[in-house]
Amino acid sequence: MIPYLATLGGCAMLTLFIVYLARARFSERSNEVELRIEQLLPQTQCAQCGYPGCKPYAQAIAKGEAINRCPPGGEAVIEALATLLNRPAPPLADDLKPVPVPLVARVVEEDCIGCTLCIKACPVDAIIGSQNQMHTVIEALCTGCELCLPPCPVDCIELLEKPEVALRLVPKPESNQPCIMCGACVPACPKHLDPQRLFLAFDMQDKTAQAQLSSCVECTLCDQVCPSHLPLTQTFKAMKANVAARDIQAAAALQAEARHLQRQRRMQQAEVQLVRRPDRQAAKALIDSLAKEPSS
Structure with a gap:
């Protein structure tokens, strides 16, 4: 048992x-x-x-x-x-308004009353100013979230379009013939890359292709031996430009995320300090009572 x-x-x-x-x-x-x-x-x-x-x-x-x-x-x-x-890609939800162009907030200086409400609403600390003083938006940090608009009592904040920071991807160069995967370009590459695989991975979902792209020296030797006369080098240049554009966008997103997290930590610390802070009236009453007690 x-x-x-x-x-x-x-x-x-x-x-x-x-x-x-x-x-x-x-x-x-x-x-x-x-x-x-x-x-x-x-x-x-x-x-x-x-x-x-x-x-x-x-x-x-x-x-x-x-x-x-x-x-x-x-x-x-x-x-x-x-x-x-691995899900279907539906259009933007019907109850949401598209944002075709990046936005940035701007404070109309002559109308600002210095209430600091927009500063408290900004999730990335992109607005600076002090009480009863004019506020300013740091455009490089503003994410265009629009959260600063509703609290403003005098409607002195406007949103401006900022198309220069929009993600612009270079389209894939057109070709009259498809890649037949003959492999002729592989031995021609001086960097021992696989140009045909790189060409087919234009959307950069292939991680191996991403690693190879930076090694391409754009020598055009693969173009010269391609029987389909594909614009291989032009395609690789477009891919590099798109990678650079995505990297810039990713860096801006990381910066915004870091500032948001920093703001959250600061607010949490402020809440803790507020909870620990003694009640002023109770503290004053205690001091007064101690002051009235006769000294021994």
Whole structure:
């Protein structure tokens, strides 16, 4: 009987251990998916999606929320999320207004009364100023989230279009013939790359192709041996330009995310200090009572 119970107990412990490992692995994968989703979002922290920031929306998407609720990201973000999650790419939700051009806020100086309400509303600390003094928007940090508009009591904030920071991708050069995967370009490459695979990976979903792209020296030797006369080098140049454009956009998103997190930490610290701060009236009453007590 005792050996049987020992065996049963051992099996139970093993089962619990397997369940624990499975849960830990599932949690790790879920966190990884959430992180990759969050990296694709523009980090404007505009809350137009219905969630209080990009991170909560990323967490919701990982749990099954729709991927078409990010107006600042638009079609590009929807398509990227669809590719990542292997879902269909629907159009932007009907209840949301598209943002075709990046926006930046500007304070109308002559109308500003220095109420600081816009400063408190900005999720990335892009507005500076002090009480009863004119406020200013740091355009390089503004994400165009529009959250500063509703609190302004005098409507002195306007949104301006900023098309120069919009993501502009170079289209793939046209070719009359398709790639026949003959492999003639492979031995011609002085960098030992695979031009045909690189050519077919124009959308840069192929991680191996991404690694190869930076090694291409644009020597045009692959063009010369291609029987289909494909514009290989032109395509690689376009791909490099698109990678650079995406890198700039990603850097801006990372900066906005960092400033948002820094602001959240500061606000949390302020709340803790506010809770710990003693009540002034109670403190004054205590001091007065101590002052009235006769000294020994």
